[in-house]
Amino acid sequence: MLPIVEGLLAGDRRSLARAISIVDDDEPESRQIIREIFGRTGKARTVGFTGPGGAGKSSLLGSLIPHCQSMGYKVAVLAVDPTSPITGGAILGDRVRMQSNLDDQRVFMRSMASRGAVGGVSKSLRNAIRILDAAGYSLILVESVGAGQLEVEIASVVDITIVLFTPHTGDNVQAVKAGLTEIGDMYVVNKSDLDGATKLYSTLSDFIGGTERKPAVLKTSVKTGRGVKELAQAIDKTLKEKGINYKARERKMLEDELRDMVLSIVERKISGMLIQDKRYSEFVDKLVKKEIDPYFAAEALASGLFK
Numbered sequence: 257m258l259p260i261v262e263g264l265l266a267g268d269r270r271s272l273a274r275a276i277s278i279v280d281d282d283e284p285e286s287r288q289i290i291r292e293i294f295g296r297t298g299k300a301r302t303v304g305f306t307g308p309g310g311a312g313k314s315s316l317l318g319s320l321i322p323h324c325q326s327m328g329y330k331v332a333v334l335a336v337d338p339t340s341p342i343t344g345g346a347i348l349g350d351r352v353r354m355q356s357n358l359d360d361q362r363v364f365m366r367s368m369a370s371r372g373a374v375g376g377v378s379k380s381l382r383n384a385i386r387i388l389d390a391a392g393y394s395l396i397l398v399e400s401v402g403a404g405q406l407e408v409e410i411a412s413v414v415d416i417t418i419v420l421f422t423p424h425t426g427d428n429v430q431a432v433k434a435g436l437t438e439i440g441d442m443y444v445v446n447k448s449d450l451d452g453a454t455k456l457y458s459t460l461s462d463f464i465g466g467t468e469r470k471p472a473v474l475k476t477s478v479k480t481g482r483g484v485k486e487l488a489q490a491i492d493k494t495l496k497e498k499g500i501n502y503k504a505r506e507r508k509m510l511e512d513e514l515r516d517m518v519l520s521i522v523e524r525k526i527s528g529m530l531i532q533d534k535r536y537s538e539f540v541d542k543l544v545k546k547e548i549d550p551y552f553a554a555e556a557l558a559s560g561l562f563k
């Protein structure tokens with residue numbers, strides 16, 4: 257067994273942090289780490305938190321964690337920020353906000369840059385979750401700093417997704433309509449201590465309540481603490497609901513992951529073959545001279561590769 261795996265299984269936080277960096281950067285050692293821990297995974301529950309920057313995700317996580325801990329969860333936090341070249345300032349600030357009321361030794365926090373290509377985030381995240389799971393963390397909270405496709409990608413890797421809004425992040429109703437209604441299992445209006453929260457809450461309730469899945473809409477304020485315990489209870493209840501069939505869900509996730517991995521291996525191989533195929537540049541020459549058309553060229557080249 258790799259020393260780093262021995263370390264993380266024994267509760268060594270440095271090994272844990274290092275192992276997550278290794279899978280995040282997709283270093284060669286990733287494979288062996290995952291191979292060695294894979295049999296110990298599948299127990300942790302995961303919750304994604306998404307929403308506009310400044311909505312209070314980090315702050316809310318910070319005040320949520322003690323409630324989750326008192327329910328018996330061993331909590332870890334992963335912050336996904338592919339926009340940051342080196343995991344820098346923003347996350348450090350988050351860390352301070354989150355940890356202001358936390359016992360550092362009981363919660364593990366890590367930010368991930370996920371510098372990979374499309375699909376890189378889900379790959380890194382799946383493996384980081386596995387490492388934490390094997391290390392004995394039973395609840396993994398994932399904060400994502402991003403928008404659009406990234407949110408969808410993260411939602412496909414976690415058990416439940418919580419979407420945050422606040423009265424002070426621009427055109428909320430537009431944001432609500434711009435797709436985030438698809439991915440949320442729960443919606444939260446944070447900063448309920450501010451003006452406009454009640455209005456936003458009712459707009460959101462009307463809009464979300466009208467959808468088929470009818471996810472819960474809650475109000476929280478990190479500032480006053482109102483609604484935070486209720487949110488922790490709602491998360492716990494949703495995770496424990498018999499409605500979520502984790503075995504089937506895990507199977508579906510593994511199916512997707514395997515497909516992604518096979519496709520990326522095949523793509524790499526085929527790209528290599530194409531570059532070596534001298535007909536490739538010959539066809540490009542003919543295209544330039546308009547002797548053949550792109551459809552013809554692509555089909556002829558592709559069928560040549562599979563002979």
Ligand SMILES: Nc1nc2c(ncn2[C@@H]2O[C@H](COP(=O)(O)OP(=O)(O)O)[C@@H](O)[C@H]2O)c(=O)[nH]1
Pocket residue numbers: 307308309310311312313314315316350353446447448449450476477478479480
């Ligand atoms: N008034 C008020 N401010 C809050 C609340 N929650 C967070 N904030 C503030 O909102 C700002 C952004 O919070 P942060 O957690 O970094 O948001 P994130 O970008 O979504 O992670 C910070 O200045 C927080 O102190 C809240 O419930 N009420």
Ligand SMILES: [Mg+2]
Pocket residue numbers: 313314315350399
């Ligand atoms: Mg944050």
